[in-house]
Amino acid sequence: MIFSERIKSMQFSPIRKLMPYANDAVLKGKKVFRLNIGQPDIETPELFFKSIANFKETVLKYTNSQGMDILIDSFIKYYKEWDINFEKDEILITNGGSEALLFAMMAICDIDDEIIIPEPFYTNYNGFSEAAGVKVVPFLTKAEDGFHLPKKEEILKKITPKTKAILISNPGNPTGVVYTYYEIRMLSDIAKERDIYLIADEVYREFIYDNLKYTSALYMTDILDRVILIDSISKRYSACGARIGLVASKNKELINQILKLCQSRLCVPTLEQVGAASLINTPKEYFSRVTKEYENRRNILYDNLSVIPGVICEKPTGAFYVIVKLPIEDAEHFSKWMLTDFEYDNKTVMVAPAEGFYATPSLGKNEIRISYCINSNELKEAMMILSKGLEKYKSIF
Ligand SMILES: Cc1ncc(COP(=O)(O)O)c(C=O)c1O
Incomplete structure (x- = not known):
């Protein structure tokens, strides 16, 4: 069968491409904290x-x-x-x-x-x-x-x-x-x-x-x-x-x-x-409440991330994402491994490898993007699990 050069040149979304592994992990009974996608958890008005x-x-x-x-x-x-x-x-x-x-x-x-x-x-x-x-x-x-x-x-x-x-x-x-x-x-x-x-x-x-x-x-x-x-x-x-x-x-x-x-x-x-x-x-109060919630999550995320050994990130000032440099070589391999091979207390974390956010080849290979669209307590737990995952991954690879 013939496909166009256009469709062949398109990439699968790096935000969604690990989805089958996450679904598999869920089928096996693991809880997956989904930090890969900008899907707000806040209620629609x-x-x-x-x-x-x-x-x-x-x-x-x-x-x-x-x-x-x-x-x-x-x-x-x-x-x-x-x-x-x-x-x-x-x-x-x-x-x-x-x-x-x-x-x-x-x-x-x-x-x-x-x-x-x-x-x-x-x-x-x-x-x-x-x-x-x-x-x-x-x-x-x-x-x-x-x-x-x-x-x-x-x-x-x-x-x-x-x-x-x-x-x-x-x-x-x-x-x-x-x-x-x-x-x-x-x-x-x-x-x-x-x-x-x-x-x-x-x-x-x-x-x-x-x-x-x-x-x-x-x-x-x-x-x-x-x-x-x-x-x-x-x-x-x-x-x-x-x-x-x-x-x-x-x-x-x-x-x-x-x-x-x-x-x-x-x-x-x-x-x-x-x-x-x-x-x-929508009452104006909705926006002040929601922005405050995200700002609080941003603070929690940043505080918990920046104490993980070898992790480098700058404090973002808007939206609900952060790019994080990890002390490993291949963030895509790590992100997949977190879903297929790792669990802590039967839980794991799904993140988006950052390479797909760059157009220049080889950039972002050791980076991930985290979105903070889950509540503060879950976010804290997810950062703890990420930290444990990194520790184990570094001991194997
Ligand atoms: C920067 C940016 N632009 C556009 C979109 C597209 O959003 P939608 O098509 O849902 O309006 C997104 C979605 O994540 C985004 O992050």
């Missing part, structure tokens, strides 16, 4: 389910390809609270931020065009760019700099005539970095000077710790025609399964072009749009 229960139409129809008016209006209201002004024809509802990313790439890149991305980066950026025939050109950010951006000259070196955009996740997955105003300003200057887009993936906008101030790419008023916003309710409202996201830009012509892609897939699920539209009425 009840409003979401209530509004779907109150949906009284007798036919479940297609909606507009750009998304339901009530949902777009609710996002316009949401952005106003962040001092960002969007109009109706500047937002397209998508199947999660994932589809928004794919559509953005397809709309601005031809085959073999390039997008530059600070690495390590959200691993599915690889998947979307391979599907769109786009080349990812990484520039390195380092744990010792808290994964902040390198100097402008380093980034400029990566730009070629084929570069169409810079793509950032802010706050960062998998690094937890929150970029400063000056970093976003620098990227905006580059976009302006080199006539390229800035794709700003801001799906973790609410998850900022240590009282840091957030700078959206949309605060850079002089480059609004080249900012493409990727957003989603998945993390903000702990609603990953709803698959509701959006692509937005003040560049109306770009949005009009992307609308063709939206039309070709007809629409986003109706009921989920109804549920999502109600989320604008």
Whole structure:
């Protein structure tokens, strides 16, 4: 059988590829702490389910390809609270931020065009760019700099005539970095000077710790025609399964072009749009409670990780991930071994090997990404088990 070069070049998600081993471990009766995936455990606001229960139409129809008016209006209201002004024809509802990313790439890149991305980066950026025939050109950010951006000259070196955009996740997955105003300003200057887009993936906008101030790419008023916003309710409202996201830009012509892609897939699920539209009425207290919870977990995770011998990590300031350097050679082998061969009190830990978050071969080989989407007590126990696992692994390999 013949498969396309495109599909063959795509990788299996490093976040999910150890899943069969985890499932096997569970079948054998082990408890597995799942630190591999950014699936929040916080309850989705009840409003979401209530509004779907109150949906009284007798036919479940297609909606507009750009998304339901009530949902777009609710996002316009949401952005106003962040001092960002969007109009109706500047937002397209998508199947999660994932589809928004794919559509953005397809709309601005031809085959073999390039997008530059600070690495390590959200691993599915690889998947979307391979599907769109786009080349990812990484520039390195380092744990010792808290994964902040390198100097402008380093980034400029990566730009070629084929570069169409810079793509950032802010706050960062998998690094937890929150970029400063000056970093976003620098990227905006580059976009302006080199006539390229800035794709700003801001799906973790609410998850900022240590009282840091957030700078959206949309605060850079002089480059609004080249900012493409990727957003989603998945993390903000702990609603990953709803698959509701959006692509937005003040560049109306770009949005009009992307609308063709939206039309070709007809629409986003109706009921989920109804549920999502109600989320604008979520009390503000929800966000302060959730952010406090994640900040507390971040502290617990960091405190427990940094005392494990040989482990190196920087304290993240946003999102709910941390990249951790382990005192071993092959983090993928270790992560698999933790599921297949290790248990402590019949429990083990599942993490994501970090190599798949890098585009440069051989980087991240001894690193893992941990997500802190389990409660504090479990997190403490999981760190203890990770520590025991490392100790045993080092004694064997
Ligand atoms: C940085 C980033 N962008 C986009 C997404 C896609 O999210 P969704 O498609 O659920 O909206 C994720 C999911 O983990 C993410 O971490």
